[in-house]
Amino acid sequence: MNILIKNAVIITMDSESPIVKGDIGIKGQTISFVGKDNTFTPDRIIDAKGNIVMPGLVNAHTHTPMSLLRSYADDLNLQQWLFDKIFPIEDTFTEDDIYWASMLSCVEMIQSGTIAFADMYFLNKGTAKAAIQSGMRANICRGLQCFEDKPSFEDDERMCEALELYREFDGSGDGRVKIDLSPHAVYTNTPKYLEYIANMAGKLGAGVHTHISETFVENEECIKKHGMTPTALLDSAGFFKTRTIAAHCVYLTDEDVNIFREKDINIVHNPTSNLKLASGIAPVGKYMQAGINVALGTDGAASNNNLNMFEEIHLAALLQKGVNKNPTDISAEDALKMATINGAKALGLKNTGVLKAGNNADLIIINIDKPHLTPYYNAHALVAYSVQASDVESVMVGGKFLMEKGQIKTLDVEQITYEIKKKGDRIRCHM
Amino acid sequence: MNILIKNAVIITMDSESPIVKGDIGIKGQTISFVGKDNTFTPDRIIDAKGNIVMPGLVNAHTHTPMSLLRSYADDLNLQQWLFDKIFPIEDTFTEDDIYWASMLSCVEMIQSGTIAFADMYFLNKGTAKAAIQSGMRANICRGLQCFEDKPSFEDDERMCEALELYREFDGSGDGRVKIDLSPHAVYTNTPKYLEYIANMAGKLGAGVHTHISETFVENEECIKKHGMTPTALLDSAGFFKTRTIAAHCVYLTDEDVNIFREKDINIVHNPTSNLKLASGIAPVGKYMQAGINVALGTDGAASNNNLNMFEEIHLAALLQKGVNKNPTDISAEDALKMATINGAKALGLKNTGVLKAGNNADLIIINIDKPHLTPYYNAHALVAYSVQASDVESVMVGGKFLMEKGQIKTLDVEQITYEIKKKGDRIRCHM
Numbered sequence: 009m010n011i012l013i014k015n016a017v018i019i020t021m022d023s024e025s026p027i028v029k030g031d032i033g034i035k036g037q038t039i040s041f042v043g044k045d046n047t048f049t050p051d052r053i054i055d056a057k058g059n060i061v062m063p064g065l066v067n068a069h070t071h072t073p074m075s076l077l078r079s080y081a082d083d084l085n086l087q088q089w090l091f092d093k094i095f096p097i098e099d100t101f102t103e104d105d106i107y108w109a110s111m112l113s114c115v116e117m118i119q120s121g122t123i124a125f126a127d128m129y130f131l132n133k134g135t136a137k138a139a140i141q142s143g144m145r146a147n148i149c150r151g152l153q154c155f156e157d158k159p160s161f162e163d164d165e166r167m168c169e170a171l172e173l174y175r176e177f178d179g180s181g182d183g184r185v186k187i188d189l190s191p192h193a194v195y196t197n198t199p200k201y202l203e204y205i206a207n208m209a210g211k212l213g214a215g216v217h218t219h220i221s222e223t224f225v226e227n228e229e230c231i232k233k234h235g236m237t238p239t240a241l242l243d244s245a246g247f248f249k250t251r252t253i254a255a256h257c258v259y260l261t262d263e264d265v266n267i268f269r270e271k272d273i274n275i276v277h278n279p280t281s282n283l284k285l286a287s288g289i290a291p292v293g294k295y296m297q298a299g300i301n302v303a304l305g306t307d308g309a310a311s312n313n314n315l316n317m318f319e320e321i322h323l324a325a326l327l328q329k330g331v332n333k334n335p336t337d338i339s340a341e342d343a344l345k346m347a348t349i350n351g352a353k354a355l356g357l358k359n360t361g362v363l364k365a366g367n368n369a370d371l372i373i374i375n376i377d378k379p380h381l382t383p384y385y386n387a388h389a390l391v392a393y394s395v396q397a398s399d400v401e402s403v404m405v406g407g408k409f410l411m412e413k414g415q416i417k418t419l420d421v422e423q424i425t426y427e428i429k430k431k432g433d434r435i436r437c438h439m
Numbered sequence: 440m441n442i443l444i445k446n447a448v449i450i451t452m453d454s455e456s457p458i459v460k461g462d463i464g465i466k467g468q469t470i471s472f473v474g475k476d477n478t479f480t481p482d483r484i485i486d487a488k489g490n491i492v493m494p495g496l497v498n499a500h501t502h503t504p505m506s507l508l509r510s511y512a513d514d515l516n517l518q519q520w521l522f523d524k525i526f527p528i529e530d531t532f533t534e535d536d537i538y539w540a541s542m543l544s545c546v547e548m549i550q551s552g553t554i555a556f557a558d559m560y561f562l563n564k565g566t567a568k569a570a571i572q573s574g575m576r577a578n579i580c581r582g583l584q585c586f587e588d589k590p591s592f593e594d595d596e597r598m599c600e601a602l603e604l605y606r607e608f609d610g611s612g613d614g615r616v617k618i619d620l621s622p623h624a625v626y627t628n629t630p631k632y633l634e635y636i637a638n639m640a641g642k643l644g645a646g647v648h649t650h651i652s653e654t655f656v657e658n659e660e661c662i663k664k665h666g667m668t669p670t671a672l673l674d675s676a677g678f679f680k681t682r683t684i685a686a687h688c689v690y691l692t693d694e695d696v697n698i699f700r701e702k703d704i705n706i707v708h709n710p711t712s713n714l715k716l717a718s719g720i721a722p723v724g725k726y727m728q729a730g731i732n733v734a735l736g737t738d739g740a741a742s743n744n745n746l747n748m749f750e751e752i753h754l755a756a757l758l759q760k761g762v763n764k765n766p767t768d769i770s771a772e773d774a775l776k777m778a779t780i781n782g783a784k785a786l787g788l789k790n791t792g793v794l795k796a797g798n799n800a801d802l803i804i805i806n807i808d809k810p811h812l813t814p815y816y817n818a819h820a821l822v823a824y825s826v827q828a829s830d831v832e833s834v835m836v837g838g839k840f841l842m843e844k845g846q847i848k849t850l851d852v853e854q855i856t857y858e859i860k861k862k863g864d865r866i867r868c869h870m
Binding site for chain 2: 076078079080082083084085086089112115116119120224280282283284285286287288289312313314315316319322323325326327329330331332333334335336337339340377379380381382383384385386389390393394396397398421424425428429431432435436439
């Protein structure tokens, strides 16, 4: 099927022509042209007058099923939040919970313009099935934890789960689903187990997704225990040889920054979650100036409390300005890069994140014919500072609409919210 | 007319019963009861099942007509932004520009759940007329500036404009519109002119709306020039004897905080604007602990770039946690107080901000039957962290719907956006 999207303002994220006023031609799963091409013969024409078309957003760090715990526990100390609230209720979760919560999150992500996400959780088959059904792209990983060394890790339960997930789902959904390996964090794993994971990642050639230096305390304790920062410890354990997603990175040292640059590690900035859990504000302006790829994520909905990437774009652009007292830090365009092309790189999506001929037709259509988006002067600034998630009208992945004119095409929203409300009633009894 | 809003989750902001599941009865302009009253005979029944009803939001510091400059100039140094971009284009503004831009802002504010605003700008008759037509409540003031002393200020052009505005519009729109007096800031006025304004405010018994300690440089220069902080200078000039709205307050000293508490001065926190213009982050947690009333505002759309109070609520709750490394700072409920009851106090709206019998029927209805607001556990957290402006379905002021089920009732949205687009075309030529 050939689709022609006409008369749009196109934010391409292509440095050669960042803004194009014109058309996009889509042939099957791929962008055929951006601009004008009178030789293109469309089967279907979509008039995008009064709309901005841009690459779909990439949520590069989340815990998808935690939407089931949205507003379950807030404004608490981290220890109380985790140990008294989150961990006990997570212990009750079944694969059915994970499946429906992931379905709910896919709906929310699609409705807010997200086309791909990197997920870390457990019982992940539910998330993989949801990703396949939704039509989204997803990197999924089983968070690995091991507090005690064993003579051999070969029958380690969590790794067995991770490997089964890898065998069953890596490359599934027509290649949309990838399985990464995930050391949850340095403070939840022994150095030997970290080496074991790093070896396995190398053997499989799999990507790695982990939390690094989220809190000041994490750094302090790691240095005290191992004489190294979390980054140095992971490096010494043999990580960073395959594509790596490093979430948070609020407290990287200059030496860590050098390792990140040398090993081309992808940072994921989670501004809302870092503020809400009182972790701090990651100096991502500095990281970007050092040449490191910085993507954006929402973290889980329990510490956000949503999966709205427009809020993260907005915060990413605002926070560095205020904290560094420099209004030119992280321009609107930089913030959009973080949420698109940089996120795509972090997830290893080679042909996503830039609208240009030959790339995947992974895009969103935003209706800017609204009072809060009027008048129109500058597309990058309008999207970064004024557009709301609810202004996204259509979402396309690989040439297929996941949402069109506000209607989700791939999932049954009514059934999903029905199932989630039932589960919410059960969870409310634990409060 | 008696209106019964049924089956809602009601966030009252009344400390005696913060959350009520039940009904609200409205008789004319006033709330008749909150909870259950079988003796109430409604002329109209609205089923609010799956909805949260709460007090309408108060935007306690904005420059309404600046929506005409949304995304006109961003990511620039303050001097370049103000002197090269904002001031030159503002010099071209006519009262017709102000009127239509204020109309646009009223639409945006109503659509995002705001029922009252405190505005500082010029050619304010346009704003007053828009406020009257929109049905919103508004405190409007002419920003006063005077860089050179004169033997007498009696024929001062700006003050004459302010007094004419006061005479013509104070108490207009059935009492919905109030006119305050506004020394723009200490750095744009001589001490003698400040005394003149303070005297005039005292004479009229008018409220005062000003910017205080927005930037570090403002404080430094004021101390260098006058040997006092901006707060102390205004105090010595005779201010703070009538209700005062003090916007920003990023850099109050401990002595300033004492003056604020003693004189019951209302602080307006503008988190987005303070970040975007790189002013810094106001320590509002500390101010609230000191017992000062802290409200919330968007500032103008040129430094935000919208008038969405939900974003300010969200940021107010998040920022103090991250900066103070304390996840219990500014709870969800505190952030909602800032945007409702505290804002109402700042604007002198005695019967607004709390849903209880006898108060004005100034409320909003939020549809929470949406995927990104599911499941439901906690109303305050859901509104502060997850609700989006676009989830507001209905807005009522004094018992009258300004918006119902997404339809603006008091303004012609199509005509307003048509007029603004024409003006945008003119302004674009200056870019």
